[in-house]
Amino acid sequence: MILADLQRVAAARPGRPLYADLSLTVASGDRLGVVGLNGCGKSTLLRVIAGSGEPEAGAVRHGRGVRVAFLDQHPGLDAGTVRDGAAGPGRPGWEVEAMLDRLGMGGMLDADVSTLSGGQAKRVALARTLLSMEGGEGDLLVLDEPTNHLDLDAIGWLEEHLAAFRGGLVMVTHDRHVLDRVTTKVLELDRGRGYVHEGGYAGYLEARAVREEQAASAEASRKNLARTELAWLRRGAPARTSKPKARIASATALVQGRAAAPARAGSLDLTAARGGGGTARLGDKVVELHAVDFAWDDTGPALLRDVELSLDPRERLGIVGPNGSGKTTLLDLIAGRLTPDAGTVEHGTTVRLGYYDQHGAELDPTQRVLDAVAGGQPPTWEHARLCERFWFDGDAQFAPIGLLSGGERRRLQLLVLLAQNPNVLLLDEPTNDLDLDTLRVLEDFLEDWKGALVTVSHDRAFLERTVEDVVALDGSGRAREVPGGYAAWWKAHRGGRRGPVAAPVGAERDTGRRVATPPSSAAAPRSTGRSQSTLRRLLAAVEREIESLDRRRADAAAALVAAGSDRGALAEAGQAAAEVEAAVADAESRWVGLAEELEAAG
Numbered sequence: 001m002i003l004a005d006l007q008r009v010a011a012a013r014p015g016r017p018l019y020a021d022l023s024l025t026v027a028s029g030d031r032l033g034v035v036g037l038n039g040c041g042k043s044t045l046l047r048v049i050a051g052s053g054e055p056e057a058g059a060v061r062h063g064r065g066v067r068v069a070f071l072d073q074h075p076g077l078d079a080g081t082v083r084d085g086a087a088g089p090g091r092p093g094w095e096v097e098a099m100l101d102r103l104g105m106g107g108m109l110d111a112d113v114s115t116l117s118g119g120q121a122k123r124v125a126l127a128r129t130l131l132s133m134e135g136g137e138g139d140l141l142v143l144d145e146p147t148n149h150l151d152l153d154a155i156g157w158l159e160e161h162l163a164a165f166r167g168g169l170v171m172v173t174h175d176r177h178v179l180d181r182v183t184t185k186v187l188e189l190d191r192g193r194g195y196v197h198e199g200g201y202a203g204y205l206e207a208r209a210v211r212e213e214q215a216a217s218a219e220a221s222r223k224n225l226a227r228t229e230l231a232w233l234r235r236g237a238p239a240r241t242s243k244p245k246a247r248i249a250s251a252t253a254l255v256q257g258r259a260a261a262p263a264r265a266g267s268l269d270l271t272a273a274r275g276g277g278g279t280a281r282l283g284d285k286v287v288e289l290h291a292v293d294f295a296w297d298d299t300g301p302a303l304l305r306d307v308e309l310s311l312d313p314r315e316r317l318g319i320v321g322p323n324g325s326g327k328t329t330l331l332d333l334i335a336g337r338l339t340p341d342a343g344t345v346e347h348g349t350t351v352r353l354g355y356y357d358q359h360g361a362e363l364d365p366t367q368r369v370l371d372a373v374a375g376g377q378p379p380t381w382e383h384a385r386l387c388e389r390f391w392f393d394g395d396a397q398f399a400p401i402g403l404l405s406g407g408e409r410r411r412l413q414l415l416v417l418l419a420q421n422p423n424v425l426l427l428d429e430p431t432n433d434l435d436l437d438t439l440r441v442l443e444d445f446l447e448d449w450k451g452a453l454v455t456v457s458h459d460r461a462f463l464e465r466t467v468e469d470v471v472a473l474d475g476s477g478r479a480r481e482v483p484g485g486y487a488a489w490w491k492a493h494r495g496g497r498r499g500p501v502a503a504p505v506g507a508e509r510d511t512g513r514r515v516a517t518p519p520s521s522a523a524a525p526r527s528t529g530r531s532q533s534t535l536r537r538l539l540a541a542v543e544r545e546i547e548s549l550d551r552r553r554a555d556a557a558a559a560l561v562a563a564g565s566d567r568g569a570l571a572e573a574g575q576a577a578a579e580v581e582a583a584v585a586d587a588e589s590r591w592v593g594l595a596e597e598l599e600a601a602g
Contacts (some may be wrong), residue, residue: 001028002063003140003168004049009058010025014403016395018044019192020057026135031162032170033179034202036189037391038407038435042172043073043144049170066140068237069132073144073406075125076114085113086127088452099127102151102157115153119149119358123323126150139167143408147175148432151323152458152490174436176201232415239285246517272505280423282313285348286452287334288423292343294329296469304331305477307343311424314537317451318463318486321473327456328358334454352421356414358429363403369412372401372421390415406433414442423451431459459485468536483536535598542591551585556580 002025010020018041026032026049034042047053048060050070058177062068075086082105088095100106103123113121126146132140141162147155155175162169162182173179179186179201182248186204198209292307303326311334312316319327333345333353347353363372365499369392370379387397388412401409410433425446431439443465446453463470463486468484470489482489556577563569 001066001137002028003066004063004170005029005061005069006055006540007059007061009048009055009060011041011056012049013041015471017192019189019194022058022194023051024187024194024196026140026168028168029166029183030168030170032168032186033183033186033200034172034189034205035179035186035436037395037437038433040189040319042189043405046070046142046144046170046172047072050140054228055588056212056470062140063138066138067133068142069129070142071126071129071144071146074118074490075122077116077121077124081111082110082113082116082124083109085124086131096127097159098256099131100124101125101281103154107324107431109448115329119323124147125405126158133165133167135164135166137167141165141169141171143169143173143602145174145433147173147178147458149223149323149429152320152460152493153322155458155460162481172529174431174434175459176436176440176589177448178206218499250557274315275395280352280421281450282423282452283348283350284313286311286313286315287348288344288346289333289340290344290346292340292345294326294335294338294340302341302477303474306477307333307472309334309479310453311450314450314466314495316466316537317454318467318470318501319363319454319473320457320458320463320470320486320489322475326477328428330471330479331355331428331454331456335426337488351424352420352422353424353426354417354420356417356427356430357423359431362417363401363409363413365400366400368398369401369404370397372416375416375419385416386419407438408437410434411438423454425449425451425455427453427455427457429457430455431457431462460490468540483532485536485540530597530601532598532601535601536595539591539594541597542587546584546587546591548577549580549587552580553577553584 005026006022006024008023010022011018022045025192026490032102034045036042046054047070048055050068051060051062052070053073054060074135082100083093083096083194086100086105087093087340097106098108099124103121103126105123105127107118108116113124116124126143129143133141147156150158155178158176158180162171162178165340171178171183171184183200183202184198186197186200188204190199195207195211197204199206283406287309288311289307289309292304292309293302294304307330319330321327329338333340334343335345335353337355369385370387374380374383384394385399392408394411396404396408401412404412410430414430430442434442439459439462443462446466452467455466456465468485470484470486472478472480472482472489472493482492555575559569560575560577563573
């Protein structure tokens with residue numbers, strides 16, 4: 001059954017076309033993910049598909065009797081309580097309460113929606129959208145960034161819920177796990193055109209790489225042919241008079257042709273915001289929290305109790321926990337934005353702290369992009385050049401910030417932050433609204449960054465790439481550290497298998513990394529002088545090396561198959577395969593040694 005049919009639709013922003021001549025059909029059972037660079041028109045397209053927005057050209061038709069439920073990127077709620085805001089027509093109260101509980105709003109059923117944060121309102125709107133759908137053949141669910149502001153448990157539940165949904169699904173998300181788990185097709189918006197790829201996130205990446213290789217090959221062929229035609233055109237004037245006019249026109253067009261302009265000029269250069277210089281060195285003391293308590297209400301229970309935490313100069317720490325457990329509050333305490341009710345927060349003298357907050361509230365929507373980057377100074381050519389290296393072209397530099405897409409505002413906030421040249425980064429939900437290309441560049445940047453990093457994130461792929469240890473908040477005030485990063489915490493948290501036992505933050509830890517072991521506790525045995533944080537960092541590096549070698553091993557195996565009966569090619573491919581196998585064996589041996597050393601270190 002056809003749910004939505006788009007024929008040659010077009011859309012534009014002021015002074016900038018988004019896409020034109022885009023045709024798309026969504027049928028029952030389709031699971032379509034929509035991806036593309038920030039500002040390419042993904043949210044605009046979803047509003048067109050859902051029928052809440054009109055295209056500037058073309059036609060949109062919905063199947064007879066099709067019911068459409070739409071979650072906007074920034075939804076509105078009618079006045080009333082949270083329970084009222086989520087309730088669908090004819091829905092029993094217990095279903096409404098169960099849905100809100102799954103999405104982390106179970107404790108706020110009677111709260112007035114006017115008191116909610118943007119993230120809380122988005123969760124209520126998501127509950128309302130999901131409750132309005134039965135999942136039948138004639139149902140179309142259209143979701144714009146549904147995982148934003150959800151905790152990891154809620155994302156896991158939503159992933160399963162959408163996978164079981166029997167109607168049609170169209171979704172914008174930058175959660176790579178959700179794309180791979182839920183979608184069966186991916187629509188990529190690229191330079192005003194749409195490309196549909198079979199498969200989830202992995203299929204999209206593969207198809208995009210093939211398309212880019214084909215485009216590069218076609219451009220190389222065009223240039224070669226253009227050189228030949230140019231030589232033909234340059235032959236003497238007498239000869240040219242007898243040349244066919246059609247051939248001359250074709251040759252001229254070929255010579256004057258150009259490859260398609262890139263979607264973004266150059267690659268995103270996160271180091272450029274710091275003038276290309278190195279990160280200011282941190283001393284031994286970075287940030288230390290001792291016996292910290294905090295409560296928003298003097299008469300209520302403490303949100304955080306007796307928190308001990310000490311950051312080292314190459315910290316890679318993730319903060320996880322259910323919504324409302326105090327993750328952002330802990331970041332605010334580390335940053336000094338909040339004062340603890342008890343205990344102390346101490347910053348080292350070399351600390352230059354940068355805080356990438358969740359909403360970017362410090363950006364004035366009426367201010368121009370270029371003026372925001374200039375930071376109150378008269379804009380210069382250098383400021384304009386810096387904007388371009390962050391993918392803000394000439395037109396975008398003079399646009400009011402309020403006209404930017406959500407992802408573009410987040411990228412601008414990142415630029416303004418890095419321009420301050422911090423050596424301690426606090427990132428609160430940094431992946432919200434960023435496109436997939438920007439996410440990968442950010443992950444690469446953080447992997448090589450020389451300062452300390454503390455992040456709150458519900459993006460599983462981001463946590464896997466960027467953190468080495470996790471502090472888990474349980475919602476009852478306790479903060480416990482789980483060695484081994486996000487994967488170890490998630491395994492223990494889900495309870496499917498017995499994971500590592502989480503130790504209280506600061507207890508039984510190496511004194512070079514966390515708070516010293518209390519005098520009453522026995523020190524963990526150590527086999528070398530290397531700290532646990534150093535060993536974990538070395539282990540992570542070897543694991544990345546093994547992943548790279550695994551890809552080389554697959555390439556070597558493919559080369560052996562491709563060599564066929566060619567003895568020379570077989571010998572060359574065999575030598576390459578042997579070298580890869582030796583490198584894998586060496587890396588795995590080093591991994592085992594480091595793992596044993598870390599175990600001996602406690």
